[in-house]
Amino acid sequence: MDDPRTSVDAIHVNEQPTAVEAIERLDTREVQPVVVPPLTELLGHVTPAKDSAFAELPARVSSRIGLFLRTEALEAFLQMYDAAEKDGIILTALSATRPFSHQAFIWNRKWKHPQAMGMAPLARARDILKYSSMPGTSRHHWGTDVDIYSLEPSDFDAGEGAKVVAWLRSHAGTFGFVEVYTEDEHRTGYQPEAWHWSYIPLSGPFLQAINDANDKGTLPPLEGFEGAFVADSLHVIRDYVNGINAKLGE
Numbered sequence: 528m529d530d531p532r533t534s535v536d537a538i539h540v541n542e543q544p545t546a547v548e549a550i551e552r553l554d555t556r557e558v559q560p561v562v563v564p565p566l567t568e569l570l571g572h573v574t575p576a577k578d579s580a581f582a583e584l585p586a587r588v589s590s591r592i593g594l595f596l597r598t599e600a601l602e603a604f605l606q607m608y609d610a611a612e613k614d615g616i617i618l619t620a621l622s623a624t625r626p627f628s629h630q631a632f633i634w635n636r637k638w639k640h641p642q643a644m645g646m647a648p649l650a651r652a653r654d655i656l657k658y659s660s661m662p663g664t665s666r667h668h669w670g671t672d673v674d675i676y677s678l679e680p681s682d683f684d685a686g687e688g689a690k691v692v693a694w695l696r697s698h699a700g701t702f703g704f705v706e707v708y709t710e711d712e713h714r715t716g717y718q719p720e721a722w723h724w725s726y727i728p729l730s731g732p733f734l735q736a737i738n739d740a741n742d743k744g745t746l747p748p749l750e751g752f753e754g755a756f757v758a759d760s761l762h763v764i765r766d767y768v769n770g771i772n773a774k775l776g777e
């Protein structure tokens with residue numbers, strides 16, 4: 528009688544819509560209009576712990592304390608987490624919102640790493656950009672994106688990790704989450720990241736706002752970290768920020 532598959536959630540889950548269908552479905556729902564935060568926030572100048580637009584992930588769904596998402600994205604993540612758990616899949620969140628200062632710490636540490644010392648600035652930046660965003664350009668600044676299960680690509684090739692990503696690819700769209708850095712040879716930018724999922728009802732309009740500002744020349748400059756001067760020559764907005772799952776641009 529208590530078979531979870533008879534619940535409304537399970538029925539939705541089993542419909543397995545594509546990401547685009549899920550987005551269309553979300554678009555037609557009665558939802559609050561999306562409020563796009565100021566550009567400075569989208570460039571990472573946020574303090575999630577002190578901002579009422581964000582909420583902390585409960586310990587049961589995350590690998591450590593202090594992970595935050597925007598409240599709407601967190602609500603959707605928790606629904607997705609519970610649905611996966613019913614299917615025996617555990618979607619542990621490893622990373623969520625990362626402010627500019629945190630991203631700059633990661634970037635500067637890699638920039639000054641002994642292995643990078645012999646490299647010219649452009650090559651050094653390109654090497655870091657395989658997996659890490661330039662400060663100011665990370666989707667993790669937005670509070671809409673979450674890293675799930677493992678940050679090691681090979682962990683998704685077999686075993687539990689393969690089950691996790693297969694579940695996400697079948698079901699995450701129902702909850703508004705979309706894989707961003709897909710394995711697509713035509714995609715520019717970062718290496719594939721099976722762990723990185725984005726709450727598209729918010730991150731879609733946020734990306735649009737960044738692109739609109741960039742087109743108009745009103746996007747604040749990328750600065751305040753090592754090697755910031757190579758940002759323009761690397762076309763980070765065009766090739767990295769927009770180097771995403773082609774379905775997201777449809």
Ligand SMILES: [Zn+2]
Pocket residue numbers: 667672673674720722723724
């Ligand atoms: Zn990520």
